[in-house]
Amino acid sequence: MDGRLILAQVVAGVATGALYFLVASGLTLIWGALGVVNLAHGSFFMLAAFAATTLVHQLGPGLGLLCALVVVPLLVLVFAVALETTLFRRVYVGGIWGQLLLSFGLLLVVNDLVRTGFGAVSRSIVAPDFLQGFVEIFGVRLAKYQLAILATTGLVALYLWHLLARSRTGRLIRAAVDDPAMLGAVGVDVKALRTRVMGIAAVLAGIAGVIAAPRGAVNTTIDVQIVVIAFAVIVIGGLGSVWGALVAALLVGIAEALSTLVIDQGGEVVIFALMALVLFVMPTGFQTIAGRD
Amino acid sequence: MEHLSWRRALLLVLLGLAAAALVLVVPESRLPAVTRTVMLAGAAMSLNLLIGNAGLVSMGHGLFLGFGAYVVAIGSVKHGLSLSWCIALAISSAVVLAVVSAIIALRARALFFGLLTLALSQVAFVFVARNYALTGGDDGLVGINVPKWLDSDLAQHFVAVGVTTAVCLLLLMILASPFGAILRALRDNPERVASLGGHPKHIEFIAFVIAGILAAIMGVVAAITDQAVEPTLISWTTGATLLVMVALGGRFTFLGPILGVVILETTRTLVQTYSEHSDLVVGLLVMGCALAFPEGIGPSLQGSRLGRWFGGPVHMAEAATPPSTERTAAP
Amino acid sequence: MSLASPVLEAKGVTKSFGAFTAVRNVSLAVYPQEVVAIIGPNGAGKTTLFDLLTGRKAPDSGEVSLFGRVVTHEPPWRRVHRGLGRSFQVSSVFPTLTALENVQIGILLARKQTFQLFGQASLAHRAQAAALLDQVGLRDRMDRLAGELSYGDQRALELAVALSSRPKVLLLDEPTAGMGGEETDECLSRVKAIAAAESIPVLFIEHDMSVVFSFATRVIVLVAGEVLVNGAPAVVRADERVREAYFGESF
Structure with a gap:
């Protein structure tokens, strides 16, 4: 097999993995740190993708996408914070079951509303002119848009690192991952922290949705698709570990991309097979979180 | 502990007869939807052996449902086997599948267990959806041959009711047995069970295998009653929907899963005939239940006479002390 | 010795x-x-x-x-x-089962009836379980949920459950x-009596x-x-x- 083809696939896989990372990192934080299981996390991604296609249709590929990148994550943020403060907040006390029911219901509702609002037809948009086509680096043909995804994700990851390592919120999140019961005991406003983390997670998913839009068909099945993959990434990477999620997302993305060289369709199967394999060998994922199973 | 009494067994039979008698009131065109509800009720009951009784939150129960259905469909459509052969093949191979997936899934604990079952069902789903030669791919398989006596909506409805009732009776028997009692104890405190001479993994293994086989049997029913199969049956959507139905009805009440299935399926099919927004209505309903009854509707009926019919001796204390599998819940 | x-x-x-x-x-x-x-x-x-x-x-x-x-x-x-029978430092009964059921579970497990899928657990070994509860002074509370028993009673139940496997040590x-002073004395004299009666080393x-x-x-x-x-x-x-x-x- 052609080495350069494989290399190109690896880069494509890394770009896909970057998108998975953006969605999974937020989910792993709200789950791992705050014990919130949000099955509707993929709905933020889907909403953002549809909103981006609308803006691009209105304003054209270049300006539309740029606008979307700024405006859409903010809209998703508002939506998520509204949901958290009005609905999610009410079911935390009941443990995981209320959350499962609520977020599953939400998944159905948002899906139905998107189908009504944006239409059930699959949409596709083109990337801005200057991001179309390929560049050749060391003889490997790489799609410009993939590189743009990598750059954007890199910036977001850097910001996330800064947030987790340097800010007070980050310290609280890390403390919560280590010992969820401790936070409330030492007087941290867990309520506000949950809202904040849910907001951050939604913004990450929103950014992912926008930059994913020009890559493929935007339709009403991507919410479930992405959230299931995100769960796979989280589990492989270890619950609550953002950097574990990064490694896992890249691994999953590359494995999926490489599998297309061997099998025609269904790269997803590789993701779940990988997840099953990792969990079989390491039942708590790559990063074992102390005191939890 | 569940109590096995003639009264409760009789109640299940009466419930089955009532479900069968629905053919008298339901318009003919609606009967297949009712039959499907009955089939899902059996599947949800089998799932609750794991969720409510063993504390194993499986998200991939669709795997077994779909597997049972697909073995029948492939046997009948692709190889022209008679229905009884197909059924025998489906159940015996389901035993193997249940054993293998139990060995894999039970390596992980708590929600990781759930996600591992989800991964297994997704692997099977993608395999089925892409493999056109064997499974018909996305289109599924149509034209499952059934004997003449089974070739009517009425007969198929009776079969679904009969099998579901039998599954419920069997589950009641299992839950009342020493195994069922120990399963409950295991959900409360696995470590204590081990210190009293029980092997937690072995007990969970048997529960998983039983639940898997029963779900596969319901899958066979699905194949017979629809005379067709399609891949979503095997996907995580089915597993998650069943999970939500169990949670909605109340996982700590014996008949709670049936309540959940009836509420969701009835709403869905009714709304579907008038509008295309059944997801919206069902979604809002589920969200409303999450806010009003996070532990399911069943337990809140407990005080009433209806609840005693439904529940059996489920203790309210259970709601207050969630089993140890839910350690990742919000602090 | x-x-x-x-x-x-x-x-x-x-x-x-x-x-x-x-x-x-x-x-x-x-x-x-x-x-x-x-x-x-x-x-x-x-x-x-x-x-x-x-x-x-x-x-x-x-x-x-x-x-x-x-x-x-x-x-x-x-x-x-x-x-070998053991009790735990932190009381570890089955909270959602009654006191009687707790002991019944212990007996069922000890007799290797774990995988018996028929018969009725609630009727199994009732007399023996009740006798054990009698030994630890819980007979009148045997139908209460273990999780609702007082702390001292839970410890007593714990002892009954540990004895349910007829341990040899x-x-x-x-x-x-x-436990309070009185409870402690009561508990110990109980353990002492049982150990002596069944000649179980402790x-x-x-x-x-x-x-x-x-x-x-x-x-x-x-x-x-x-x-x-x-x-x-x-x-x-x-x-x-x-x-x-x-x-x-x-x-």
Whole structure:
């Protein structure tokens, strides 16, 4: 097999993995740190993708996408914070079951509303002119848009690192991952922290949705698709570990991309097979979180 | 502990007869939807052996449902086997599948267990959806041959009711047995069970295998009653929907899963005939239940006479002390 | 006593968690008819030692034997079937089952009826379970949920459940922890009576010194994971090192 083809696939896989990372990192934080299981996390991604296609249709590929990148994550943020403060907040006390029911219901509702609002037809948009086509680096043909995804994700990851390592919120999140019961005991406003983390997670998913839009068909099945993959990434990477999620997302993305060289369709199967394999060998994922199973 | 009494067994039979008698009131065109509800009720009951009784939150129960259905469909459509052969093949191979997936899934604990079952069902789903030669791919398989006596909506409805009732009776028997009692104890405190001479993994293994086989049997029913199969049956959507139905009805009440299935399926099919927004209505309903009854509707009926019919001796204390599998819940 | 062979024996067991050695080269033996107390300051490794004896944890080195058979790496459930019963420091009954059901579960497990899929558990071994509850003074509360019993009653239930497997040696982890004076006396006289009646040797961890010396036939002092003294209560009480290491701070 052609080495350069494989290399190109690896880069494509890394770009896909970057998108998975953006969605999974937020989910792993709200789950791992705050014990919130949000099955509707993929709905933020889907909403953002549809909103981006609308803006691009209105304003054209270049300006539309740029606008979307700024405006859409903010809209998703508002939506998520509204949901958290009005609905999610009410079911935390009941443990995981209320959350499962609520977020599953939400998944159905948002899906139905998107189908009504944006239409059930699959949409596709083109990337801005200057991001179309390929560049050749060391003889490997790489799609410009993939590189743009990598750059954007890199910036977001850097910001996330800064947030987790340097800010007070980050310290609280890390403390919560280590010992969820401790936070409330030492007087941290867990309520506000949950809202904040849910907001951050939604913004990450929103950014992912926008930059994913020009890559493929935007339709009403991507919410479930992405959230299931995100769960796979989280589990492989270890619950609550953002950097574990990064490694896992890249691994999953590359494995999926490489599998297309061997099998025609269904790269997803590789993701779940990988997840099953990792969990079989390491039942708590790559990063074992102390005191939890 | 569940109590096995003639009264409760009789109640299940009466419930089955009532479900069968629905053919008298339901318009003919609606009967297949009712039959499907009955089939899902059996599947949800089998799932609750794991969720409510063993504390194993499986998200991939669709795997077994779909597997049972697909073995029948492939046997009948692709190889022209008679229905009884197909059924025998489906159940015996389901035993193997249940054993293998139990060995894999039970390596992980708590929600990781759930996600591992989800991964297994997704692997099977993608395999089925892409493999056109064997499974018909996305289109599924149509034209499952059934004997003449089974070739009517009425007969198929009776079969679904009969099998579901039998599954419920069997589950009641299992839950009342020493195994069922120990399963409950295991959900409360696995470590204590081990210190009293029980092997937690072995007990969970048997529960998983039983639940898997029963779900596969319901899958066979699905194949017979629809005379067709399609891949979503095997996907995580089915597993998650069943999970939500169990949670909605109340996982700590014996008949709670049936309540959940009836509420969701009835709403869905009714709304579907008038509008295309059944997801919206069902979604809002589920969200409303999450806010009003996070532990399911069943337990809140407990005080009433209806609840005693439904529940059996489920203790309210259970709601207050969630089993140890839910350690990742919000602090 | 020395002629009989030990029912439970540890030979040079060691267990470390990372750099911390919780139990270091501990050897002990429990003989028939004995009531042996393990005492020691907090963090002396008493519960870890129990975990090694019952199979909840495996030692890094050393050997554990039960009725003359090496069981060092056997899981807890298998040791139960060899005749080892234990109670936990933190009360660990099944909270959503009634007191009677708790004991019934214990009996079912001990009789290896775990995988019996027919018959009615709620009717199984009722008389025997009720008799056990009678022994610990819970007969009138047998239909109450275990989770709703008072703390002292839960500990008593714990004892009944530990006895449900008809153990040939009983390990009790702080059976009187958190009890008031009266409750403590009651609990101990109960354990004493049962141990005598069924002639079950008992190994127990205890904090309360008065308890230890009124109850035990032998005392083992564990300090920093090592056995400091092992002997009759009077001998232990008189030992200088014990005074220094242990009584100095708590007496």
